[in-house]
Amino acid sequence: MYQLTNVTKKYDQGKRSVTALNKVTLSIPDGQMVAIQGPTGGGKSTLLQMLGALDRPTEGTVELGTSNLSKLGDGPLGKIRAQEIGFVFQGFNLIPTLTAQENVETALAPLGIPAAERTARATAALASVGLGERGSHLPAELSGGQQQRVAIARALVKEPAVLLADEPTGNLDEQTRDEIMELLEGLWRDRGLTLIVVTHDSAVAKRAQRRLLIKQGVVKEIS
Amino acid sequence: MFVTYLRRELAGRRKQTAIVAIGMALAIALVIIVNAVSSGVQLAQSTVLASVYGVGTDITVSETPAAPTEGEAGANGPQNFDFGAEDGATTDGTTTVSQARLSVDRATTSFDSAALDTVSGIDNVTAAAATLSLSNTTFDGALPERSTTDTGTMPTGDDAAAGGTPPSGGPDGAGGSSFSVDSFTVLGLDPADEAVGPLSAVTLTDGRSLERSDAGTNVAVLDASYATTAELVVGDTVAIAGTDFTVVGLVTASSADAATASNVYIPLDVAQTLSGLDAQVTDIYVQAASSTDIDQIQTDIEAALPDSTVKTQADLASSVSGSLSSASDLVKNLGLWLSLIVLAAAFLIAILFTISGVTRRTREFGTLKAIGWSNGKIVRQVAGESLVQGLIGGVVGIAVGLIGILVINLVAPTLTAGSATTEAAGAMGGPGGGFGQAAVEATTSDIVLQVPVTLSVILIAVGLAVVGGLLAGAIGGWRASRLRPAEALRSIA
Ligand SMILES: Nc1ncnc2c1ncn2[C@@H]1O[C@H](COP(=O)(O)OP(=O)(O)OP(=O)(O)O)[C@@H](O)[C@H]1O
Numbered sequence: 004m005y006q007l008t009n010v011t012k013k014y015d016q017g018k019r020s021v022t023a024l025n026k027v028t029l030s031i032p033d034g035q036m037v038a039i040q041g042p043t044g045g046g047k048s049t050l051l052q053m054l055g056a057l058d059r060p061t062e063g064t065v066e067l068g069t070s071n072l073s074k075l076g077d078g079p080l081g082k083i084r085a086q087e088i089g090f091v092f093q094g095f096n097l098i099p100t101l102t103a104q105e106n107v108e109t110a111l112a113p114l115g116i117p118a119a120e121r122t123a124r125a126t127a128a129l130a131s132v133g134l135g136e137r138g139s140h141l142p143a144e145l146s147g148g149q150q151q152r153v154a155i156a157r158a159l160v161k162e163p164a165v166l167l168a169d170e171p172t173g174n175l176d177e178q179t180r181d182e183i184m185e186l187l188e189g190l191w192r193d194r195g196l197t198l199i200v201v202t203h204d205s206a207v208a209k210r211a212q213r214r215l216l217i218k219q220g221v222v223k224e225i226s
Numbered sequence: 227m228f229v230t231y232l233r234r235e236l237a238g239r240r241k242q243t244a245i246v247a248i249g250m251a252l253a254i255a256l257v258i259i260v261n262a263v264s265s266g267v268q269l270a271q272s273t274v275l276a277s278v279y280g281v282g283t284d285i286t287v288s289e290t291p292a293a294p295t296e297g298e299a300g301a302n303g304p305q306n307f308d309f310g311a312e313d314g315a316t317t318d319g320t321t322t323v324s325q326a327r328l329s330v331d332r333a334t335t336s337f338d339s340a341a342l343d344t345v346s347g348i349d350n351v352t353a354a355a356a357t358l359s360l361s362n363t364t365f366d367g368a369l370p371e372r373s374t375t376d377t378g379t380m381p382t383g384d385d386a387a388a389g390g391t392p393p394s395g396g397p398d399g400a401g402g403s404s405f406s407v408d409s410f411t412v413l414g415l416d417p418a419d420e421a422v423g424p425l426s427a428v429t430l431t432d433g434r435s436l437e438r439s440d441a442g443t444n445v446a447v448l449d450a451s452y453a454t455t456a457e458l459v460v461g462d463t464v465a466i467a468g469t470d471f472t473v474v475g476l477v478t479a480s481s482a483d484a485a486t487a488s489n490v491y492i493p494l495d496v497a498q499t500l501s502g503l504d505a506q507v508t509d510i511y512v513q514a515a516s517s518t519d520i521d522q523i524q525t526d527i528e529a530a531l532p533d534s535t536v537k538t539q540a541d542l543a544s545s546v547s548g549s550l551s552s553a554s555d556l557v558k559n560l561g562l563w564l565s566l567i568v569l570a571a572a573f574l575i576a577i578l579f580t581i582s583g584v585t586r587r588t589r590e591f592g593t594l595k596a597i598g599w600s601n602g603k604i605v606r607q608v609a610g611e612s613l614v615q616g617l618i619g620g621v622v623g624i625a626v627g628l629i630g631i632l633v634i635n636l637v638a639p640t641l642t643a644g645s646a647t648t649e650a651a652g653a654m655g656g657p658g659g660g661f662g663q664a665a666v667e668a669t670t671s672d673i674v675l676q677v678p679v680t681l682s683v684i685l686i687a688v689g690l691a692v693v694g695g696l697l698a699g700a701i702g703g704w705r706a707s708r709l710r711p712a713e714a715l716r717s718i719a
Pocket residue numbers: 014015016021022023041042043044045046047048049050717
């Protein structure tokens with residue numbers, strides 16, 4: 004369960020200050036699938052950073068369960084990210100020199116899981132996204148859709164409570180987009196995740212239980 | 227994960243790994259070679275010094291030469307050979323004259339041998355020996371007989387001095403003259419002193435060395451190479467200041483290449499008597515109890531003998547001249563700076579490549595942070611990569627360095643070394659007019675440069691590789707640690 008109260012995020016750019024989020028108050032119950040829409044520069048990624056414990060707000064509080072993310076230091080925030088939060092990015096963000104299998108294992112590395120268990124879990128995660136045969140391939144040897152599946156396996160292998168995706172289909176064609184969305188939706192339904200997807204794409208947003216619109220740092224519900 | 231990631235990263239970015247490693251390898255190879263050549267040159271220097279001053283000699287004491295007083299024809303003035311009218315032997319219209327001088331070199335001053343007792347009495351001096359360094363100069367001349375065209379009576383000394391009819395004899399039969407001057411160095415030393423001094427570092431090749439019982443007797447030990455030149459063997463006699471000495475032994479420097487300190491060695495008391503320098507010596511060789519005492523002994527001797535020049539091995543090293551000394555200077559200056567510059571360049575290359583690598587991998591490290599990697603884990607990864615690159619460079623560098631040393635040892639360059647102990651030019655006035663001649667040649671020797679490989683050089687190389695790698699890794703890691711995890715969300719422009 005997320006509880007955001009009066010969250011403001013300002014970026015200082017020299018003398019100018021940009022308000023990316025303006026007094027956002029929002030709560031997201033566990034297990035909900037939320038789509039975040041809005042024009043470019045509206046503050047979608049900034050909101051996702053607040054939810055993903057990647058950054059602290061300038062003002063206001065962000066609570067995830069019992070943790071106050073706006074007050075924690077870098078170390079504890081890193082631990083929360085390692086244990087509770089899975090990320091999927093528009094650009095896939097796989098480590099180019101590591102194989103698919105090894106990329107998935109990087110998510111387990113900070114958790115102190117023994118090597119044998121790590122390997123087994125990564126193999127299972129790859130199988131669950133339909134890439135059981137591709138574990139030894141480098142990212143460059145995989146298609147965009149396959150790379151995003153590896154990234155989804157990496158996000159899910161640690162069994163997080165929350166899955167955050169920033170334009171996960173932004174770099175994919177329509178056919179692949181639908182496959183990836185179906186995969187995400189299926190995982191959300193099977194695992195009881197909280198799934199928050201930032202998207203420009205109304206077709207993607209329509210699949211969500213709840214849709215939010217962010218314009219100039221202000222959040223509105225779309226019903 | 228650490229090892230897998232490290233391995234994949236180094237293998238996946240071969241070019242970067244190769245450039246950093248090659249830079250490091252070049253620098254380390256250079257450091258190894260310069261270091262090894264430097265110790266090779268030092269080794270050669272100490273070989274030269276040992277053969278000239280003796281192995282156990284830590285300090286030498288000599289008298290500071292004073293400028294000769296104007297008009298005074300002292301022992302240090304020009305050497306004059308004066309011949310009286312009755313001197314020489316006359317046959318077939320040619321008078322031959324011969325005279326030998328045994329005297330102290332012009333650059334050297336003798337002093338009272340009581341100084342030896344003073345030096346021996348100083349704390350921490352374990353042994354001291356005094357020597358008298360002399361040079362024997364023989365003048366041989368052939369000139370026309372002064373009386374052949376005279377009235378038939380043998381001329382008196384005064385008549386001859388006043389001159390007469392033009393001469394017609396001489397070696398060319400037309401009244402001409404011919405002169406030759408021969409000189410060699412003679413070292414008087416106490417045959418009882420064996421621990422320290424010039425003869426402590428020599429190898430006997432024939433006969434025997436000087437012994438305690440030789441004091442007062444006319445026996446000589448010769449430098450083997452001088453003996454060869456002078457065509458002398460054990461049992462022959464050598465004339466010193468007109469006195470015949472029996473050659474009892476031949477010696478060479480312990481290292482095959484260097485010459486010994488003097489051409490001829492005779493008992494000190496005989497040398498003093500022959501040169502007219504009773505109870506006088508020119509050098510004192512001192513052995514210290516330990517190398518840490520050398521400074522104290524030097525200070526004490528200088529206080530006890532204010533007129534003396536006290537030199538330590540370090541001072542002596544600077545007296546070695548010739549291409550050995552140039553090599554030493556070259557290695558010390560150019561080699562040191564060159565290796566420092568190349569090392570700095572290699573470190574810089576490693577640092578810059580690591581920084582640019584971190585910058586290029588901003589999104590990669592941001593992503594790892596976003597999925598929960600701690601700063602420490604990322605810094606370790608970056609530092610580990612640099613360290614391994616440095617170590618690869620180190621291993622290659624050591625290999626190249628060792629090959630370089632091997633090549634130098636195979637080429638075995640020869641260096642000449644002169645120890646500036648006996649360089650003096652003597653001007654001699656003779657009947658045929660003044661002429662100059664180098665009275666004593668500087669002791670020169672050829673040393674083949676042998677470059678040693680020491681464990682410490684290898685350890686230094688490994689250390690440098692580690693330091694270079696860690697330095698680059700620390701700077702790169704620090705950059706990586708400052709990246710925000712939110713960088714992962716940056717859209718790829
Ligand atoms: N690191 C930053 N430094 C300065 N300004 C920033 C930074 N990140 C975002 N901004 C600014 O904050 C505002 C919101 O940015 P944000 O990335 O959240 O928008 P977005 O809705 O994700 O846009 P897009 O659809 O283009 O991804 C923009 O004006 C942006 O320029």
